[in-house]
Amino acid sequence: MWKNKTMDTELLIKNGRVIDPANNIDKVCDVLIADGKIAEVGKIEKQVPNVIDATGKLVTPGLIDIHVHFREPGDEEEETIASGSAAAVAAGYTSVVCMPNTKPVIETETDVEYVHRKARQARKTHVYTMGAITKGLEGVELAEMGFMSEAGAVGFTDDGHGVQDPSVMLRALKYASMFNVFIAQHCQDDRIAGNGVMNAGYYSTILGLPGMDPLAEEAMLWRDIQLVKKLPEQKVRYHAQHISTAGSVELIRVAKKDSLPVTCEVTPHHLLLTEENCSEYDTNYKMNPPLRTKKDAEALKQAIADGLVDALVTDHAPHLQSEKELEFLTAPFGIVGLECALALFVKALIEPGILDWPRLISLLTDKPAKVIGIDKGTLGIGKQADIAIINPETKYKIDINTFVSKSKNCPYHGWKVKGKVEKTIVQGEIRYAS
């Protein structure tokens, strides 16, 4: 790998509130970067040519989003690995994990290498990818998980679909354990969800739209947990993606109490929005899993407060405006989320006092790193210098027109929020500065 300019030089971040949850650090001090790595954390008197004054700012490990869709290969008009990576660093994310539901699906080692090559060319954020559990995401035959993990795939998922057949899922969990990689599931029983386009409930009834019952998610999550239970001798790791219902929270609660190797993630939209937002048929509120009820959102917040959630993710899902300008029934699912993510988590979790900053940062750094099994998300000495510098007091209005992402399908346009990333450092190099 070629060296970048700042790798040889030193960079000193002075006087910020350094939050490094993995090392239990939360204090005002300095961070010295040398050769792209963390050299020292503490009171540093050394004179170096490059100094960032971080007074009043938070200095945290670079954020990690383990659930994004960058649409490349196949739908480059919506997003590319380059544009998505640029959006990620602009939001403080130094590592992201792409989902494999591209065209073609990421299901061979060549596909994995393609994503990595595009990411290297973009040179913005670290881009990881997951591979498909089954060929073509069809839920029938296992994809080549061995080759893909050798090529660097961090885990496997058929995201966008759940693996419907329990025998296939059981096989996937067993087989993946051989490579010590995790299996992630988009929990959705298609037979229950049917052709639903929003949560099944009062609003789907009065809006005359087909609904997806929460049970579609919960039934599959329950089933998967039973499968995990059956495999105590294997090193299984199971991750429930974007859980959205109060019922799912309870299933996770029990699984964790039983010390099962089960993790889960939550998106900001399932914390901040509800099915009621679909009332005007605005397709920017059409997502999968669908927006649920206030009770579900409260249960998710409680789960986060109780430490049941392992990662906060965006499920960044770019779509063209022309696709979102369709009837609610036919428009695609998903919204972009990277560039307002931090502020939304602040609104959902810090402002109501559910989390303090160290706990929030942990769910955006070391905890997701642990889920996917990468050595990142900390400011430990010798670790790669991936850092976000955040001004927690900056107030601003979300404006989709300022998004670096190629797509603007976002329901938060015009929201007044607080907390903004000012600088993003990847491998010791400043890749974004506001």
Next chain:
Amino acid sequence: MAFMRKTKQFNWNRKHLLGLRELSAEEITYILDTATGFEQVSTRSVKKAPPLRGKVVVNLFFEDSTRTRNSFTLAANRLSADVIEFTQKSSSVSKGETLLDTARNLEAMGIDIVVIRHNAGGAARFLSRNIQAAVVNAGDGFCEHPTQGLLDVYTIRKIRGSLEGLKIAIVGDIAHSRVARSDMWAMTKLGAEVTFVGPPTLMPSQVSKLPVKVSYSLDEVIEKVDVINMLRIQFERLGGNPFPSIREYSRYFGLTVERMQKAKPDILVMHPGPINRGLEMESEVADGKNSVILEQVKNGLAVRMAVLFLVNQAAMVTKEK
């Protein structure tokens, strides 16, 4: 207008008729009163009135329909509008022009009112936000069919004078019925008590949150109601297998001569059509003395004239502003 019955002073200001959920009882009553005025136009030898002269109405139908489309066409013709018929089978995977593009293209031709039927709930509302013309919903998915709801309450009111205190059963596939929803909003707003009757597999999600009663037994309900509206089993919308057989469905939810014995003698039997004879209703009942099915069709014309007239009026006021 000479042909309008005198009504209370009321300022109608809706340029679109998208659903009955958002209408007040006063607004619904105002439409019904306006329709009463229009009813006699159809009885004249020259069946035409001038209020929409020089206006263009587009029937934008993405789903099969015979009676609703014909009724709207005739209503527009009687008000002297020019009518364009646009019929296209829509499909979620269709690679064709989007709904929005179709509507914008028609609008470029200078249309005034779009009457839309579409398989997606919210399609009419979506259109109303994106084009300048007035929009009338002629059925969107299983959300609403407001003119059907209006003609149903019009028919009941005409015969019974008022809906206040009446007990009304709506029977069948409630989950997939836009008629059930529009009826529910209109009837309850006008003071009737509505009961949805059908198997639990054909009830919508959280039906208990709706302003209706729910029953799974037609036999229990039929004795008590003043009006019974039998929905059509819409085979094209039924997913899966919500009941085991037509035979069994008819056994529990069909309106048979035998079941009619238990009903009040003056019960009104309604059906939005087209009827599956022998399935939800036996022919003898459909054609029997309690049936007001053809009366509904007749009243539909007057109601649609009133709706076109009112939205056009509101659209002109908006334009002047």
